[in-house]
Amino acid sequence: MAKYKIEHDRDGCIGCGACVSTCGKNWEMKDDGKSKPKKTSIDDKDFQCNMDAAKACPVNVIHIIDEKGKKMI
Numbered sequence: 001m002a003k004y005k006i007e008h009d010r011d012g013c014i015g016c017g018a019c020v021s022t023c024g025k026n027w028e029m030k031d032d033g034k035s036k037p038k039k040t041s042i043d044d045k046d047f048q049c050n051m052d053a054a055k056a057c058p059v060n061v062i063h064i065i066d067e068k069g070k071k072m073i
């Protein structure tokens with residue numbers, strides 16, 4: 001069951017690819033040179049990978065929201 005939501009502010013994405021390098025199972029580069037999450041609802045097994053991607057993002061445009069609506073990053 002999905003417990004967390006991924007928010008990605010694509011306007012601010014600089015296309016560095018760090019999220020894809022860090023968590024390729026849920027992040028991919030698109031034709032416009034910016035990344036995109038494959039899934040925006042994730043559960044515990046995908047949490048750490050996406051959290052690592054969010055921490056790796058140099059412009060902090062990846063956010064993870066918990067089931068209570070609290071922004072974790």
Ligand code: SF4
Binds near residue numbers: 013057
């Ligand atoms: S790490 Fe951040 S800036 Fe870099 S591609 Fe991913 S979302 Fe975009």
